[in-house]
Amino acid sequence: MVRVSLTVNGEKRDAEVPPETTLLRMLREAFNLTGAKLGCDVGDCGACTVIVDGKLVNSCLMLAGQVDGRDVLTIEGLATADNLHPIQKVFEEKGSLQCGFCGPGVILSAKWLLDQNPDPSVPDIRDALSGNLCRCTGYTKMIEAIQTIARERTV
Amino acid sequence: METTTKTGTLVEAEELLRARTHSPLVPLPIEVRGPEPNRQTPAVGQRTTRPDARTHGLGQTKYIDDFYVPGMLYAKIKRAGVASARITKVDTSEAEAMPGVVAVITGKDIPVNSFGPSLKDQPVLAHERVFHAGDGVAAVAAVTEQIAADALEKIKIEYEEFAPVLDPLESLKLETPGVHAPSANIYGHKLIKKGDIEKGFAESYRIFEASFRTQMVEHVPLEPHSSLAQWDANGRLTIHSTLGRITLGRADIARTLGIPMSRIRIIATVVGGNFGGKNEITTEPVIGMLAKKTGRPVKCTFTRPEEFYASTTRHPIIMDYKTGVTKEGKILARKVRLVLDGGAYCSWSETTLGKACILCAGPYEIENLVAEAFVVYTNKTMTGAMRGFGAPQVCFGYESHMDDMAKALGIDPLEMRLRNVLKEGSLSPTSQALHSVVVKESLLQAAKRFGWNVQGAGQGQGALP
Numbered sequence: 060m061v062r063v064s065l066t067v068n069g070e071k072r073d074a075e076v077p078p079e080t081t082l083l084r085m086l087r088e089a090f091n092l093t094g095a096k097l098g099c100d101v102g103d104c105g106a107c108t109v110i111v112d113g114k115l116v117n118s119c120l121m122l123a124g125q126v127d128g129r130d131v132l133t134i135e136g137l138a139t140a141d142n143l144h145p146i147q148k149v150f151e152e153k154g155s156l157q158c159g160f161c162g163p164g165v166i167l168s169a170k171w172l173l174d175q176n177p178d179p180s181v182p183d184i185r186d187a188l189s190g191n192l193c194r195c196t197g198y199t200k201m202i203e204a205i206q207t208i209a210r211e212r213t214v
Numbered sequence: 215m216e217t218t219t220k221t222g223t224l225v226e227a228e229e230l231l232r233a234r235t236h237s238p239l240v241p242l243p244i245e246v247r248g249p250e251p252n253r254q255t256p257a258v259g260q261r262t263t264r265p266d267a268r269t270h271g272l273g274q275t276k277y278i279d280d281f282y283v284p285g286m287l288y289a290k291i292k293r294a295g296v297a298s299a300r301i302t303k304v305d306t307s308e309a310e311a312m313p314g315v316v317a318v319i320t321g322k323d324i325p326v327n328s329f330g331p332s333l334k335d336q337p338v339l340a341h342e343r344v345f346h347a348g349d350g351v352a353a354v355a356a357v358t359e360q361i362a363a364d365a366l367e368k369i370k371i372e373y374e375e376f377a378p379v380l381d382p383l384e385s386l387k388l389e390t391p392g393v394h395a396p397s398a399n400i401y402g403h404k405l406i407k408k409g410d411i412e413k414g415f416a417e418s419y420r421i422f423e424a425s426f427r428t429q430m431v432e433h434v435p436l437e438p439h440s441s442l443a444q445w446d447a448n449g450r451l452t453i454h455s456t457l458g459r460i461t462l463g464r465a466d467i468a469r470t471l472g473i474p475m476s477r478i479r480i481i482a483t484v485v486g487g488n489f490g491g492k493n494e495i496t497t498e499p500v501i502g503m504l505a506k507k508t509g510r511p512v513k514c515t516f517t518r519p520e521e522f523y524a525s526t527t528r529h530p531i532i533m534d535y536k537t538g539v540t541k542e543g544k545i546l547a548r549k550v551r552l553v554l555d556g557g558a559y560c561s562w563s564e565t566t567l568g569k570a571c572i573l574c575a576g577p578y579e580i581e582n583l584v585a586e587a588f589v590v591y592t593n594k595t596m597t598g599a600m601r602g603f604g605a606p607q608v609c610f611g612y613e614s615h616m617d618d619m620a621k622a623l624g625i626d627p628l629e630m631r632l633r634n635v636l637k638e639g640s641l642s643p644t645s646q647a648l649h650s651v652v653v654k655e656s657l658l659q660a661a662k663r664f665g666w667n668v669q670g671a672g673q674g675q676g677a678l679p
């Protein structure tokens with residue numbers, strides 16, 4: 060077993076998990092944070108995207124042991140229902156999510172992008188979302204939503 | 215169910231949702247109107263938001279794999295890995311002896327080992343015979359998913375392999391061994407006849423022949439298939455599942471488990487993409503049996519590879535077109551033969567076959583038509599429902615054919631279509647009179663909007679803006 064102490068969404072958390080446990084499984088099974096999804100388990104789909112120390116990570120590709128002492132942000136830490144992050148608000152208005160399964164990953168990728176680059180071009184946005192697959196909505200409405208936020212913010 | 219997270223945002227989100235979707239009562243009496251064929255619905259042009267958008271954005275929507283029930287076991291299914299074989303020996307003893315493994319079952323443990331939305335030709339777990347490489351041959355329930363996966367490696371199965379039937383055109387031949395012998399390989403057929411094609415071809419200025427093929431396509435829903443089974447103290451089974459057609463699924467589960475439908479409750483929550491691929495049962499009877507055997511809740515979630523080889527796919531179709539036209543490009547006669555690769559099991563093949571056959575003439579007025587479709591078994595991943603049920607495949611066929619003919623005749627491809635499209639009152643391939651037909655208007659509107667160059671007639675290409 061591996062002991063892991065880390066910060067998740069601003070809270071100190073500890074877990075003891077088998078060494079092969081991925082960050083994704085630890086979040087979902089040990090901490091009951093099911094916002095990050097398992098879509099492929101091999102780094103292809105981005106449904107498991109979280110932010111570790113400010114970096115976008117496919118949590119299915121990172122071992123739980125690797126996040127010891129680090130800071131993890133999951134979709135659950137981004138906002139609450141009555142205090143939405145602007146991305147969540149605009150995604151809702153624009154209908155950027157249908158089944159929603161890709162949503163937590165896409166929204167975290169968008170957040171990461173806007174943190175780095177407050178005024179991204181469409182190619183910048185495409186690039187940032189290149190690791191997130193969506194099978195229902197497609198990317199047009201997501202790109203529109205991210206552009207809208209950037210515009211609103213820079214005004 | 216332990217599903218809420220510590221922050222309590224789910225409760226907040228639900229309250230918010232309620233507030234948002236609350237609308238004032240509709241005053242009675244409600245005005246009842248008869249059908250008004252050409253009236254546009256007021257919904258067009260309205261902007262609306264999805265009621266579930268809030269929880270989606272917050273990551274609080276719960277899909278099946280997000281559920282955990284105390285005491286729950288994880289199931290994994292061993293796949294055959296051979297396309298056609300007889301199972302000669304099954305040894306699960308080593309897997310059963312592994313610490314953490316609670317139960318192992320094989321095909322012989324399934325009370326009624328066959329199901330399907332139309333033909334009941336699909337086993338829950340292969341027993342004696344394997345029909346495609348994705349067939350499940352054994353299932354394990356263990357305390358962790360990892361242990362269940364490790365246990366699959368310890369299950370030893372011996373096969374006597376046979377030459378698989380992989381080519382649908384081979385399968386069509388009488389001398390080809392039956393995939394499900396003694397049943398024939400052709401398990402569905404449809405024939406549509408209209409007018410007199412011999413006469414139509416005889417009067418044609420030119421006759422074009424072409425063959426088209428489409429490939430197998432997987433739905434790839436972002437959420438893999440998942441289900442969770444629990445028996446209660448009174449012998450009733452509750453299954454949470456990603457299943458889209460729960461009533462049909464319930465009948466199949468009742469059949470395979472040999473219990474009345476009234477003892478089965480299926481709960482389908484939000485689905486992370488279906489596209490037709492979640493329209494029939496997959497793991498439900500397996501986890502039902504494992505849960506019964508262990509007396510504990512059991513969950514099974516497909517791996518991504520399983521989505522590709524153990525769930526349904528879109529039918530590949532081999533399409534042979536023969537079309538007779540006048541000098542001006544008016545179609546006088548058409549003959550089509552479709553061969554659908556059904557894979558190992560029927561699933562929704564009959565629906566797909568029917569739709570493909572009815573639609574393979576395209577949205578064109580064709581007085582003399584023969585369309586014939588066959589669906590055959592092969593030792594491949596089964597095909598089933600997928601968006602459009604055969605319509606996209608034949609659309610690729612008849613539109614490609616149309617482009618080729620337009621080019622050869624020196625007619626603009628849009629013009630060629632406008633000369634043939636269905637009109638108000640036209641008869642469909644099955645001789646149904648059609649109403650509210652706006653193919654021509656739609657084509658012209660589309661051509662205008664994306665800047666199709668009608669001037670460039672005969673070039674066979676559009677002007678890009």
Ligand code: FES
Nearest residue numbers: 098100102105119
């Ligand atoms: S689950 Fe991690 S990338 Fe798909």
Ligand code: FES
Nearest residue numbers: 157158193194195
């Ligand atoms: S909304 Fe379904 S995968 Fe993106």
